[in-house]
Amino acid sequence: MDFSWTKQQTELRDAIRAFARGSLNEGLVERDREGIFNRAGWDACAKMGIHGLCVPEEYGGLGFDALTTVGALEALGEGSRDNGLSFSINAHMWTAEMPLLAFGTPEQKAKYLPRLVSGEWIGGNAMSEPGSGSDAYSLRTTAIRQGDHYVLNGSKTFISNGNVADLLLVFATVDPAKGARGVSAFLVEKGTSGLQVGKKLDKMGMRTSPMAELFFDDLRVPVENRLGKEGAGKNLFTDSMTWERGCILAPAVGAMQRLLDACLAYSRQRKQFGESIGNFQLVASKLVDMKLRVETARSLLYQAAWKKDQGKSIFLEAALAKLWISESWVACAQEAIQIHGGYGYMTEYEIERELRDATGSKLYSGTSEIQRTIIAPLLSV
Amino acid sequence: MPDQNAIMAATKSFILSEFLEGEDPDELTEDVELISSGILDSLATLKLVTHLENTYDIKIEAHEADEDNLNTLVDIAKLVASKL
Numbered sequence: 138m139d140f141s142w143t144k145q146q147t148e149l150r151d152a153i154r155a156f157a158r159g160s161l162n163e164g165l166v167e168r169d170r171e172g173i174f175n176r177a178g179w180d181a182c183a184k185m186g187i188h189g190l191c192v193p194e195e196y197g198g199l200g201f202d203a204l205t206t207v208g209a210l211e212a213l214g215e216g217s218r219d220n221g222l223s224f225s226i227n228a229h230m231w232t233a234e235m236p237l238l239a240f241g242t243p244e245q246k247a248k249y250l251p252r253l254v255s256g257e258w259i260g261g262n263a264m265s266e267p268g269s270g271s272d273a274y275s276l277r278t279t280a281i282r283q284g285d286h287y288v289l290n291g292s293k294t295f296i297s298n299g300n301v302a303d304l305l306l307v308f309a310t311v312d313p314a315k316g317a318r319g320v321s322a323f324l325v326e327k328g329t330s331g332l333q334v335g336k337k338l339d340k341m342g343m344r345t346s347p348m349a350e351l352f353f354d355d356l357r358v359p360v361e362n363r364l365g366k367e368g369a370g371k372n373l374f375t376d377s378m379t380w381e382r383g384c385i386l387a388p389a390v391g392a393m394q395r396l397l398d399a400c401l402a403y404s405r406q407r408k409q410f411g412e413s414i415g416n417f418q419l420v421a422s423k424l425v426d427m428k429l430r431v432e433t434a435r436s437l438l439y440q441a442a443w444k445k446d447q448g449k450s451i452f453l454e455a456a457l458a459k460l461w462i463s464e465s466w467v468a469c470a471q472e473a474i475q476i477h478g479g480y481g482y483m484t485e486y487e488i489e490r491e492l493r494d495a496t497g498s499k500l501y502s503g504t505s506e507i508q509r510t511i512i513a514p515l516l517s518v
Numbered sequence: 519m520p521d522q523n524a525i526m527a528a529t530k531s532f533i534l535s536e537f538l539e540g541e542d543p544d545e546l547t548e549d550v551e552l553i554s555s556g557i558l559d560s561l562a563t564l565k566l567v568t569h570l571e572n573t574y575d576i577k578i579e580a581h582e583a584d585e586d587n588l589n590t591l592v593d594i595a596k597l598v599a600s601k602l
């Protein structure tokens with residue numbers, strides 16, 4: 138077992154970390170306060186190749202394997218404090234690009250992937266509805282076939298990138314009586330008649346990642362825009378969720394490393410009772426716990442990606458990674474505030490935002506409770 | 519290399535022990551519908567896919583892990599055999 142990165146992987150990680158540190162952090166406190174998406178930052182990331190890290194070169198991507206990709210995204214999260222921007226990029230990659238790659242026809246891939254990879258188009262994934270969250274397949278949005286179109290009616294909520302997306306992967310049922318087996322996926326372009334983008338949703342954290350409700354009122358989608366077979370939505374969602382669970386928190390591992398580094402520096406520099414606070418064992422033990430969390434989170438992330446690269450399914454590994462990284466990120470952010478004392482609680486020190494950003498990770502891509510309900514049966518409990 | 523009958527027999531005993539404990543093995547015939555009947559729910563299907571990949575050292579693609587390919591013991595054996 139070799140835990141080292143190759144020279145090329147190290148250079149890629151270094152380049153992305155330095156780019157992110159230098160280009161994505163300015164004005165973040167204001168963007169977070171106002172809930173502003175950094176489109177220029179999005180474009181700059183796309184130019185760096187981030188949006189297409191694991192998309193084959195024929196579609197304009199860099200064609201890296203999953204492990205190299207999560208390593209690069211970890212570096213993005215370490216360099217950039219804009220967790221919302223990283224999240225938007227990851228939602229775009231794992232929930233729009235990857236399902237297209239796995240289930241798209243050659244025509245669908247040729248039409249959409251190059252635009253998503255170049256960052257010209259923004260992708261999003263619309264599954265959750267007001268009445269169906271964890272129980273995703275009980276969705277109510279219908280898709281009724283009429284000749285060479287499907288007519289969609291219903292609504293979606295909590296859709297990341299929803300109000301800025303050019304392409305949405307929308308899940309709807311072709312027959313509610315069929316339950317999960319009726320769920321199908323559709324590629325819906327911005328501006329399609331019948332698609333209404335609701336108000337931007339204001340939220341606790343990830344405020345620089347836009348989120349909206351969507352409404353479908355006789356939205357007509359051409360049959361050629363169905364992704365996968367009719368009724369394959371469940372299969373497709375399982376695949377995209379597995380990618381998402383395994384990889385979407387790669388930047389969070391970088392963010393945890395960044396928090397640990399900030400806490401180490403602060404505990405050396407901050408003096409109380411005539412000495413550095415890091416000399417107090419109660420503070421030092423928090424740093425030890427943070428270090429443990431970063432390392433174990435990183436191991437689970439790399440394990441899931443590595444196994445994916447071996448051509449194996451990663452249902453268990455992805456759920457473990459998602460569960461542990463999200464819970465560790467929240468715990469690290471809480472410790473970071475505690476170590477920084479009152480300053481950690483102040484907006485201008487940019488530590489409190491990390492806790493707000495981290496908290497959502499225990500909800501999206503399946504809540505922590507749902508990850509546990511996936512993991513237990515996979516252990517043959 | 520195991521033939522389709524051997525794959526079917528091995529898969530049948532996996533399904534019986536994992537998901538149908540205590541059930542009469544004779545009732546799990548080769549054409550019993552596993553997914554459409556609800557014997558295998560979503561998580562059970564993930565478990566079956568993982569088991570088949572590990573046992574036969576194959577990769578089941580995302581678009582293959584559906585009712586068309588995994589609904590009966592015959593379907594499963596055909597899919598696995600096509601990858602050996």
Ligand SMILES: Cc1cc2nc3c(=O)[nH]c(=O)nc-3n(C[C@H](O)[C@H](O)[C@H](O)COP(=O)(O)OP(=O)(O)OC[C@H]3O[C@@H](n4cnc5c(N)ncnc54)[C@H](O)[C@@H]3O)c2cc1C
Pocket residue numbers: 228261262263264265266269270271272294295296297298343497500501502503504505506507510
């Ligand atoms: C930042 C963020 C971004 C998001 N982005 C998207 C997006 O792009 N696209 C999209 O479709 N959705 C998105 N979501 C929605 C997200 O997927 C849902 O919030 C999530 O699936 C939970 O659904 P819910 O909010 O309806 O909660 P519910 O499902 O109502 O759950 C409420 C509580 O009950 C628990 N619970 C539910 N079922 C069980 C069970 N069987 N066992 C134990 N506990 C259970 C949950 O864990 C939770 O604690 C996003 C959410 C957030 C916070």
